[in-house]
Amino acid sequence: MYQYISFCFADKVFKSLDIDEIANTLVSGGTKEEFRKIYQEKIESWKVKDVKFCITGGSRTGKSSFINAITGCQKGQKGFATVSVYGDTTNKAACYTHPKHSKFQLWDLPRFGTVQHKSEGYVNDMEFTKFDYVLIFFDVISENDIWLAKQLKRLMKSFCFVRSKLDQDITNEMQHDCNTIACNIRTKALGDLEKEQISGVDVFVISSADTTIGNFESLINHMENNLDEGKYAAVIYSLASISKPVIGEKFKVLHKRISMIAVVSMLFKDDREITTHSRSDIILTNLKNEIMFYINTFELTPPVVQKLMEHSTFQMRDILCRSGEEIKKIVKNSLESKNEKIFSFPQMPSLFRESEILLNTILVGLQNDALYVFGQLPTFKGKVVEQENISISNV
Known part of the structure; x- marks a missing residue:
């Protein structure tokens, strides 16, 4: 036989x-x-493929906390993304190289639609064409978010929307049903996008402080579906073992x-x-x-x-x-x-x-x-x- x-x-x-x-x-x-x-x-x-993630969105939407969750860096360590409660800490594009894999970069972009960074020319100035994957962070879907989503669709870029403070939402709602809260936030955001005729875009509600709650596993799966096999492997091998889904x-x-x-x-x-x-x-x-x-x-x-x-x-x-x-x-x-x-x-x-x-x-x-x-x-x-x-x- x-x-x-x-x-x-x-x-x-x-x-x-x-x-x-x-x-x-x-x-x-x-x-x-x-x-x-x-x-x-x-x-x-x-080992040899460059992986470039773009982290963009409004101020105080949790971009820096997400970067630190992905890299596993803590305050005081090289590569730690500064987290501030006072608003924008990013005035220009900042590149964070993953400490476990030098070809995996996370780019934290400054908020646009401001005096310093107007929408006109933003996509070209920030070189969006070089990114493999774009994450738009939000608290409430804004006109700027809608505008950027349309630009990314035009460029045929893989991207998604991320709401990253589910742990704070649970505290504010004074209840522990995180799934219901995450579902409500996600449904509202998808509805806002649909009103603006933006379809086929995913929204993930996560907590960078606690990746065991919310849609973190679904976000990882979305990355898998939108990256080639080698680049996805580079991301997974590099991720800090911060949750059961990541370990899985x-x-x-x-x-x-x-x-x-x-x-x-x-x-x-x-x-x-x-x-x-x-x-x-x-x-x-x-x-x-x-x-x-x-x-x-x-x-x-x-x-x-x-x-x-x-x-x-x-x-x-x-x-x-x-x-x-x-x-x-x-x-x-x-x-x-x-x-x-x-x-x-x-x-x-x-x-x-x-x-x-x-x-x-x-x-x-x-x-x-x-x-x-x-x-x-x-x-x-x-x-x-x-x-x-x-x-x-x-x-």
């Missing part, structure tokens, strides 16, 4: 191979080059990598004469790098985990806060417990299957650990670090 693996990304199937013939096909030059091309395009492209999206995007990673980890520049020891070291290094990427993406870094480790049971306790070499050893022991000769060339199909199972098990465990940390430390922020530029070796 043949077993098949399919490499599916979005709605396109790139390759189906008989898993029992992997050992033969992996040493075929053409097949290796095809795998590498797909891998670079679908798995690694997020990270899991979804990471899970799509597993089959490809398992295969690519076994591609070699050398031929089938490579020694079993060399082969095992290359494969283990690649699998270790992938696991460390999961840990960094979920922000399960030592400052976070060590704070809870003494009083908590983590599902992935054995690999958290471990060195790369220690993780390699754990992976090696796990795979060899299934088959002591699993790294020999004839066992490549078995190695693929077991590697895929192991990565999936670890990813599920790390997601659960991230959800636990989120629940236990809602206000604790780990040190923001640049995503490591980890790549598959010897590919």
